[in-house]
Amino acid sequence: MPNTAFITGATSGFGRACARRFAAAGWNLVLCGRRVDRLDTLQAELETQCAVHSVCLDVRETPAVQAAVAALPEPFSDVHVLVNNAGLALGTAPAQDCDLEQWHRMIDTNIKGLTTVTHALLPRLVARGRGTSIINIGSVAGHWPYPGGNVYCGSKAFVEQFSLALRSDLQGSGVRVSCLAPGLSESEFTLVRTGGDQAAYDALYAGAEPIQPEDIADTVFWLATLPPHLNVNALELMPVSQSWSPFTITRR
Numbered sequence: 062m063p064n065t066a067f068i069t070g071a072t073s074g075f076g077r078a079c080a081r082r083f084a085a086a087g088w089n090l091v092l093c094g095r096r097v098d099r100l101d102t103l104q105a106e107l108e109t110q111c112a113v114h115s116v117c118l119d120v121r122e123t124p125a126v127q128a129a130v131a132a133l134p135e136p137f138s139d140v141h142v143l144v145n146n147a148g149l150a151l152g153t154a155p156a157q158d159c160d161l162e163q164w165h166r167m168i169d170t171n172i173k174g175l176t177t178v179t180h181a182l183l184p185r186l187v188a189r190g191r192g193t194s195i196i197n198i199g200s201v202a203g204h205w206p207y208p209g210g211n212v213y214c215g216s217k218a219f220v221e222q223f224s225l226a227l228r229s230d231l232q233g234s235g236v237r238v239s240c241l242a243p244g245l246s247e248s249e250f251t252l253v254r255t256g257g258d259q260a261a262y263d264a265l266y267a268g269a270e271p272i273q274p275e276d277i278a279d280t281v282f283w284l285a286t287l288p289p290h291l292n293v294n295a296l297e298l299m300p301v302s303q304s305w306s307p308f309t310i311t312r313r
């Protein structure tokens with residue numbers, strides 16, 4: 062019986078690339094996202110390689126998440142790997158100019174949604190134990206503050222620390238937890254963040270050789286298929302073109 066990967070945010074970017082990577086290895090897939098047309102297209106593409114169960118799901122909707130997990134049919138109910146990938150950034154304005162509703166949407170998705178999915182699947186992962194994995198997609202934004210990062214940075218710092226604390230609680234269960242923190246990566250993430258600003262998208266990635274979703278998918282698959290006695294706690298990944306800036310000092 063093939064293993065099952067439960068992937069949130071499978072309609073785009075990292076999540077879709079992960080779905081393709083796991084499908085290529087013959088895993089069963091549970092694919093979640095809000096855009097049902099994209100789920101249908103991806104399911105049709107991947108069903109030639111593996112069994113696919115798509116769930117139109119907003120991770121912010123707690124009862125819907127719980128119901129979707131409770132209703133997982135065979136052979137998808139025995140989840141081996143949870144890829145907590147659904148997330149977003151909204152805006153790049155300084156905190157003092159930000160829209161509170163955007164802050165709340167990031168918190169509801171990146172923190173509340175991720176914890177809700179985790180809470181719903183934990184009993185199944187613990188029941189299976191050794192060899193299972195939770196792979197949370199954090200970000201360099203959770204490690205390194207930058208102007209306009211404000212709540213997005215905070216939400217990804219939560220993902221990292223929650224991942225490490227989960228490891229503590231799961232000690233002895235055999236369930237692994239990894240937080241993968243990518244840097245500059247090319248995906249619709251930037252269009253979502255900028256409200257569809259294609260010029261901003263083009264400018265951000267121009268000449269930068271950013272991480273591609275397939276790079277993340279290969280890394281997630283590697284994490285998920287490590288020997289069961291190994292746990293990568295945290296992994297930060299940047300394109301070679303990216304590193305740090307000096308501190309900024311305002312002079313009087």
Ligand code: NDP
Nearest residue numbers: 070072073074075094095096119120147148246248249250
């Ligand atoms: P995309 O915008 O390409 O994909 C985001 C995915 O999240 C989509 O499939 C979207 O699906 C899903 N999603 C968003 N909100 C919800 C929701 N409320 N409920 C369910 N699904 C949701 O971005 P990426 O692939 O780049 O981002 C994936 C993750 O990686 C995010 O957590 C992001 O913060 C993180 N990340 C991204 C980086 C980057 O530079 N791109 C770098 C570091 C981390 P749908 O709209 O159909 O619901």
Ligand code: 8X3
Nearest residue numbers: 200201202243244245
């Ligand atoms: C996405 C990477 O640098 O835009 O998490 O915050 S960054």
